[in-house]
Amino acid sequence: MQVFEEVLLWVANxxxxxxxxxxxxxxxxxxxxxxxxxxxxxxxxxxxxxxxxVLFIGVNVFVGGLVAFQTIVAGAFDLAPPTATxxxxxxxxxxxxxxALIITVGFFFHALxxxxxxxxxxxxxxxxxxxxxxxxxxxxxQGFGDMSQWTLVLLGSAIVATYWTxxxxxxxxxxxxxxxxxxxxxxxxxxxxxxxxxxxxxxxxNKEEHDTExxxxxxxxxxxxxxxxxxxxxxxxxxxxxxxxxxxxxNTELLAEQAAAYSATINPWxxxxxxALRFAAGIAILLFGVRMFLAEIVPAFxxxxxxxxxxxxxxxxxxxVFPFAPTAVMVGFLSxxxxxxxxxxxxxxxxxxxxxxxxxxxxxxxxAAGVFGNAVAGWRGAAVGGAxxxxxxxxxxxxxxxxxxxxAPELATLADPDWYLMVWLILMVAEPxxxxxxxxxxxxxxxxxxxxxxxxDRREVLVIPExxxxxxxxxxxxxxxxxxxPPKIPADSSS
Amino acid sequence: xxxxxxxxxxxxxxxTVCGVGMGSSLILRMTAEDAFRDLGLKARVTATxxxxxxxxxxxxxxxxxxxxxxxxxxxxxxxxxxxxxDREELKHKxxxxxxxxxxxxxxxxVS
Numbered sequence: 227m228q229v230f231e232e233v234l235l236w237v238a239n240x241x242x243x244x245x246x247x248x249x250x251x252x253x254x255x256x257x258x259x260x261x262x263x264x265x266x267x268x269x270x271x272x273x274x275x276x277x278x279x280v281l282f283i284g285v286n287v288f289v290g291g292l293v294a295f296q297t298i299v300a301g302a303f304d305l306a307p308p309t310a311t312x313x314x315x316x317x318x319x320x321x322x323x324x325x326a327l328i329i330t331v332g333f334f335f336h337a338l339x340x341x342x343x344x345x346x347x348x349x350x351x352x353x354x355x356x357x358x359x360x361x362x363x364x365x366x367x368q369g370f371g372d373m374s375q376w377t378l379v380l381l382g383s384a385i386v387a388t389y390w391t392x393x394x395x396x397x398x399x400x401x402x403x404x405x406x407x408x409x410x411x412x413x414x415x416x417x418x419x420x421x422x423x424x425x426x427x428x429x430x431x432n433k434e435e436h437d438t439e440x441x442x443x444x445x446x447x448x449x450x451x452x453x454x455x456x457x458x459x460x461x462x463x464x465x466x467x468x469x470x471x472x473x474x475x476x477n478t479e480l481l482a483e484q485a486a487a488y489s490a491t492i493n494p495w496x497x498x499x500x501x502a503l504r505f506a507a508g509i510a511i512l513l514f515g516v517r518m519f520l521a522e523i524v525p526a527f528x529x530x531x532x533x534x535x536x537x538x539x540x541x542x543x544x545x546x547v548f549p550f551a552p553t554a555v556m557v558g559f560l561s562x563x564x565x566x567x568x569x570x571x572x573x574x575x576x577x578x579x580x581x582x583x584x585x586x587x588x589x590x591x592x593x594a595a596g597v598f599g600n601a602v603a604g605w606r607g608a609a610v611g612g613a614x615x616x617x618x619x620x621x622x623x624x625x626x627x628x629x630x631x632x633x634a635p636e637l638a639t640l641a642d643p644d645w646y647l648m649v650w651l652i653l654m655v656a657e658p659x660x661x662x663x664x665x666x667x668x669x670x671x672x673x674x675x676x677x678x679x680x681x682x683d684r685r686e687v688l689v690i691p692e693x694x695x696x697x698x699x700x701x702x703x704x705x706x707x708x709x710x711x712p713p714k715i716p717a718d719s720s721s
Numbered sequence: 722x723x724x725x726x727x728x729x730x731x732x733x734x735x736x737t738v739c740g741v742g743m744g745s746s747l748i749l750r751m752t753a754e755d756a757f758r759d760l761g762l763k764a765r766v767t768a769t770x771x772x773x774x775x776x777x778x779x780x781x782x783x784x785x786x787x788x789x790x791x792x793x794x795x796x797x798x799x800x801x802x803x804x805x806x807d808r809e810e811l812k813h814k815x816x817x818x819x820x821x822x823x824x825x826x827x828x829x830x831v832s
Binding site: 350351352353354409410414452453454455510513514517520521524525528540542543544545546548549552555589590 | 739740744745747748750751767768769770771772773785786787803804805806
């Protein structure tokens with residue numbers, strides 16, 4: 227009995243507590259279930275495991291660059307930089323295994339729900355499944371404090387599974403407007419901004435008159451599509467401007483001190499540029515690590531779900547809508563960025579918070595909101611969609627930093643609109659009487675009442691996604707079911 | 722002199738790209754792997770982002786037009802697709818590109 231306990235303890239300390247090894251084992255299990263040859267199982271599991279370590283290294287570099295940026299920009303406005311009692315880097319190491327378990331168990335619950343309720347869409351946007359699991363874990367630990375790991379895993383899995391099941395469904399009607407079919411669904415944590423763009427857009431214009439694809443944007447702006455380039459440029463320019471403001475205020479010791487912490491001999495202005503580049507490098511490394519482990523896990527998940535739920539369609543990443551309106555993507559992105567930068571100035575001048583421009587979240591959710599806004603209201607809708615995203619990102623980053631200050635505040639600077647809502651929801655339940663919780667309960671009550679009135683006349687929305695026009699409805703009911711399914715894998719496939 | 726035919730004797734090195742190299746390029750990679758298997762071609766497909774693609778040697782790069790237009794010339798064959806799931810579109814474009822480069826064996830039909 228003693229030996230058994232010691233074995234369990236050893237397993238708990240060395241496997242379950244070491245997230246990279248746990249991910250490696252989960253990957254290996256998935257690959258074995260797909261009957262992959264042994265060399266594929268070993269190399270797949272190793273790549274997934276190494277990917278996690280690369281991710282951790284990237285997070286450390288990123289957090290270091292973030293702190294430097296926040297300190298300087300805060301100094302420019304004579305504010306204190308945002309503080310927190312904890313850091314994401316430590317949080318990922320401590321809670322990593324919980325996160326890994328939530329992704330796996332959550333996906334299993336999600337697949338089960340899709341199967342049992344005969345729903346159509348299975349969420350396959352791997353990197354967001356990872357991040358949403360991190361966000362939910364951070365919010366649960368922040369809100370409910372110490373829980374046993376199993377409670378945390380079960381609760382977290384139930385939450386993410388519910389989100390992954392519902393999110394593609396409420397986006398389905400708008401998705402059909404954009405891509406003109408049911409072939410795949412929208413699976414991205416920008417869904418709240420995109421949905422709002424689709425609903426509010428029509429108040430500002432209409433698609434026929436104002437379609438973005440009839441506009442021509444200058445080619446010079448296309449370099450913004452490269453995340454590394456746009457991050458380095460935007461952060462670098464703001465950093466140098468902020469350093470100039472600090473110098474003008476006469477606080478050159480701050481600059482010298484920060485630069486010296488990096489290297490005794492470097493010139494502070496050069497250090498500023500170096501910091502921005504290292505910030506971008508941290509993001510690049512982090513993304514490389516995520517890509518590495520996802521490359522192994524997502525095919526395993528897809529293979530398993532294809533066996534469990536034949537005939538389902540995948541819910542996919544937001545760029546899948548970009549080809550339908552590429553100019554709308556740029557309009558949405560630019561609108562998002564302008565709104566965010568303006569708010570950044572406002573927040574700093576008012577002494578509230580030092581915002582960090584999140585280039586990835588300005589581009590992807592901004593672009594997606596642009597596409598959905600354009601689908602209902604042309605370029606005006608696209609611009610409004612981008613603005614909605616910018617507002618979400620600015621206010622959300624500010625709120626979430628504080629809301630997660632004991633666990634992983636830096637998540638606020640990496641977050642998409644849905645993340646903010648998720649954290650808010652979880653904390654509303656955990657701490658129901660804070661000001662933000664009360665605001666949340668009020669908003670929820672309003673939405674429920676408004677929703678009840680809206681749905682009263684449209685009962686079919688609850689069961690089958692609503693079809694907007696008679697033509698679309700006729701088309702969907704007369705096409706044989708096979709046409710709506712994803713292409714079948716040939717019978718002799720090895721996967 | 723014997724020539725090595727890409728995709729038949731030797732694996733094609735294929736990159737699927739998207740902006741950040743994560744969600745979309747991974748799905749595209751799975752579609753591409755299925756497409757190559759249908760066509761009976763040997764290929765090693767890697768999903769990545771446009772930045773990294775510039776420094777990775779490859780025979781073929783596949784991605785959305787907004788990314789592939791910047792990668793012209795980085796690989797002998799650069800293919801733009803609109804849908805990440807449409808295997809037939811991809812098969813057609815792959816065959817067309819390989820035909821233009823003279824990589825196809827004589828008896829392969831270009832549909």
